[in-house]
Amino acid sequence: MKTDHMKVAIVGCGYTKATRKLEKPETEIAIEACLMAAQDAGMDPSEIDGINVQVHHYPPPETQTIAQGIGITNLRWNQDGGLGILPAGVAAQAIDAGECNSVLVVKIMNTIAPISTPQIDPSTGRVGDWQQFEVPYGLGFSMQRVGLMARKYMHRYNIKQEQLAWIPIVQREHALMNPWAVMDSPMTLDDYMNSRIISDPVRLFDCDMPVNGAFAFLMTREDRAKELNHKPVYLKSWAGSEVTKRDQLNAEYLEGPTPLALEIYKDAQLGPKDMDLWYMYDGFSYFVPMWMENLGLIPRGEAGNYVEGGDNIRAGGEHPINTHGGQLSEGRLHGHGHVLEAVQQLRGNAGIRQANTANTAIISSVFPWTGAAGILSVE
Amino acid sequence: MTNEKPNVQTREGQEQMKALGIKPLPDPDATTQPYWDAAMNEELKIQFCSACNQYQHPPMPTCERCEASKIEWRSISGKGIIYSFIIDRRLMTTGFDEPYVVAQINPIEAEHDDVRITTNIKGCELTDVYMDMPVEVFFEEVNGVKLPQFKPAPDAIIKSQQ
Numbered sequence: 001m002k003t004d005h006m007k008v009a010i011v012g013c014g015y016t017k018a019t020r021k022l023e024k025p026e027t028e029i030a031i032e033a034c035l036m037a038a039q040d041a042g043m044d045p046s047e048i049d050g051i052n053v054q055v056h057h058y059p060p061p062e063t064q065t066i067a068q069g070i071g072i073t074n075l076r077w078n079q080d081g082g083l084g085i086l087p088a089g090v091a092a093q094a095i096d097a098g099e100c101n102s103v104l105v106v107k108i109m110n111t112i113a114p115i116s117t118p119q120i121d122p123s124t125g126r127v128g129d130w131q132q133f134e135v136p137y138g139l140g141f142s143m144q145r146v147g148l149m150a151r152k153y154m155h156r157y158n159i160k161q162e163q164l165a166w167i168p169i170v171q172r173e174h175a176l177m178n179p180w181a182v183m184d185s186p187m188t189l190d191d192y193m194n195s196r197i198i199s200d201p202v203r204l205f206d207c208d209m210p211v212n213g214a215f216a217f218l219m220t221r222e223d224r225a226k227e228l229n230h231k232p233v234y235l236k237s238w239a240g241s242e243v244t245k246r247d248q249l250n251a252e253y254l255e256g257p258t259p260l261a262l263e264i265y266k267d268a269q270l271g272p273k274d275m276d277l278w279y280m281y282d283g284f285s286y287f288v289p290m291w292m293e294n295l296g297l298i299p300r301g302e303a304g305n306y307v308e309g310g311d312n313i314r315a316g317g318e319h320p321i322n323t324h325g326g327q328l329s330e331g332r333l334h335g336h337g338h339v340l341e342a343v344q345q346l347r348g349n350a351g352i353r354q355a356n357t358a359n360t361a362i363i364s365s366v367f368p369w370t371g372a373a374g375i376l377s378v379e
Numbered sequence: 380m381t382n383e384k385p386n387v388q389t390r391e392g393q394e395q396m397k398a399l400g401i402k403p404l405p406d407p408d409a410t411t412q413p414y415w416d417a418a419m420n421e422e423l424k425i426q427f428c429s430a431c432n433q434y435q436h437p438p439m440p441t442c443e444r445c446e447a448s449k450i451e452w453r454s455i456s457g458k459g460i461i462y463s464f465i466i467d468r469r470l471m472t473t474g475f476d477e478p479y480v481v482a483q484i485n486p487i488e489a490e491h492d493d494v495r496i497t498t499n500i501k502g503c504e505l506t507d508v509y510m511d512m513p514v515e516v517f518f519e520e521v522n523g524v525k526l527p528q529f530k531p532a533p534d535a536i537i538k539s540q541q
């Protein structure tokens with residue numbers, strides 16, 4: 001989708017440090033990140049009139065408490081939830097529709113949440129719904145489904161683990177240049193190939209790193225954005241895929257970009273070749289090559305050759321990938337880290353991580369076969 | 380001893396369930412019952428839409444492709460090939476002893492490879508399993524329920540037996 005009446009920009013970024021343990025109450029860190037985003041933009045919090053809060057644990061904090069803590073006095077729009085680029089699109093739509101002028105989009109990560117286990121009745125072992133065809137065979141977790149998709153993908157195109165290993169290796173290089181990243185030691189090809197196999201072919205180093213913290217960005221209309229502290233970064237287009245009940249079992253696309261990709265390029269009036277920086281969702285490392293191909297950034301089956309050795313995808317390369325380290329090495333921010341880093345790069349504020357050419361960025365969020373994607377641009 | 384239920388979210392709870400002999404089993408509903416009824420008779424039946432001439436699995440109330448509401452159940456041979464597989468090296472699901480194989484099978488009757496039956500692969504070593512391996516169904520009784528399972532077909536190449 002795209003906004004019809006005006007352009008909407010991301011104008012402020014706020015972060016608490018990503019930490020292995022939750023160091024302060026979640027409401028407090030959410031307020032802290034939001035205030036940083038407002039301050040970064042140069043907007044008084046009292047001007048903000050919309051908020052989107054994303055949590056992944058239960059019970060969630062009170063959005064009202066967060067809004068009050070920020071100093072929002074006139075909350076006109078609130079819609080919580082979503083992951084990654086999609087809530088930015090929802091907020092942009094609300095701004096475009098005149099429901100509000102400036103929206104804070106804030107993600108709170110709290111690892112207190114247990115990983116979601118299959119719904120097995122503890123007394124009888126019975127499992128209902130679609131899980132009844134999987135859990136009795138020991139298939140119950142995302143990581144396992146990723147393993148099935150990853151093996152199929154590598155087999156179909158004759159791609160080797162030693163090639164795709166360069167994604168986590170290069171992202172670790174990027175994390176070492178990112179003060180917010182949790183991972184702070186280098187990774188070699190040997191380190192990767194010797195890392196523990198959990199659900200073969202998925203290794204420990206293919207999995208993202210759970211962290212705690214709060215991460216916010218502020219969005220507003222173009223006319224206001226131009227008066228603020230930084231070069232506005234516009235959300236040109238976005239789309240989410242249609243999720244069916246059989247989401248993990250959808251037929252794979254084997255030729256060209258997916259309908260979701262075609263939609264965002266059409267709405268942005270840009271093509272895959274125009275995308276300078278690639279922010280590919282990496283809850284698991286295997287999502288990165290699948291997203292690259294789904295978005296038409298490289299031809300089907302070419303990801304292994306493209307990433308091998310790392311030169312094409314590292315900062316300074318042809319198309320740097322996840323210049324912040326991604327979820328594998330910065331930490332699991334559910335796609336929020338990708339958006340924040342893309343904004344810093346497009347502003348030219350990424351310090352030692354700054355890419356040579358950074359006018360456009362493509363961002364994907366969540367699973368390559370059910371997720372969302374969007375395009376950011378300085379124009 | 381308390382009568383508190385094991386917590387399936389914890390490894391401890393999973394061990395408790397294992398000690399009690401509890402294994403995950405299907406809880407059929409109106410849509411899925413015919414699949415499990417057929418399995419009790421050692422038959423593999425999956426849904427077929429005669430409006431668009433295609434199989435679908437797992438079962439749904441209507442055809443996923445053409446939305447036809449009339450959908451029939453057809454017996455299939457139980458022969459297929461491995462679409463993909465994983466080898467679990469760490470306890471993933473309660474009732475299982477790692478390492479174990481989870482595979483998805485494309486039945487030979489299905490035209491599209493999005494008809495995938497989830498199974499374990501038994502009757503060979505873990506390291507014998509390979510992509511596109513020909514397999515065939517058998518039925519395994521678990522706590523009074525028959526689960527369709529797959530094993531290497533006669534024409535499969537079994538490395539460990541060569």
Ligand SMILES: [Zn+2]
Nearest residue numbers: 428431442445
């Ligand atoms: Zn049909």
